[in-house]
Amino acid sequence: MYVVTVSLTAVAGRAAELRAVLAENAARSVADEPGCRRFDVCETEGAPGRFFLYELYDDRAAFDSHLATPHYAVFRDRSAALVQDKEVQTHVLDPR
Template identity: 50%
Template sequence: MYAVTVTFTIAQDRMADFLPLMLENAQTSLAEEPGCHQFDVCTDPGLPDRVFLYELYDDRAAFETHLQSPHFRSFDAAVTAMFAEKSVACFAEVR
């Protein structure tokens, strides 16, 4: 498995715009990408400007397929101005 975590810091007053697009991206990834096995979208009431993603893919190639998908590219273009920060970490399973 290949795990990806992403943390967004959402720009002020943009969460209501961001979350529906994020949820749609997650749902489409799970429905249309055979290599995507989990795509959780999480928030913390104590950090109202943060969104945390936990994604599981077959391998790095499946994640790269995700990044090239039309739905991801559309999502990415739509939300770029909605967040102040984004950090991504990728983890490969140790065997």
């Protein structure tokens, strides 16, 4: 399994908009992508506008396919002006 974690912060005053586009991308990813097993959108307690994403894919190829979907392109374009900073990390889930 391939895990992607993303930490991001909304531009001041744009958290609600970012929350909505994150939720839409997550829902479409799980519904439309056979290789996407989980996509959680979390908001940091006590820090409105600070988000953490946990995404679980079958493998790296499934994640690469996610990046090529039309709904991800819409998300990328809509979120560009809403994100102040972003950090992406990738991990391989130990099958033990």
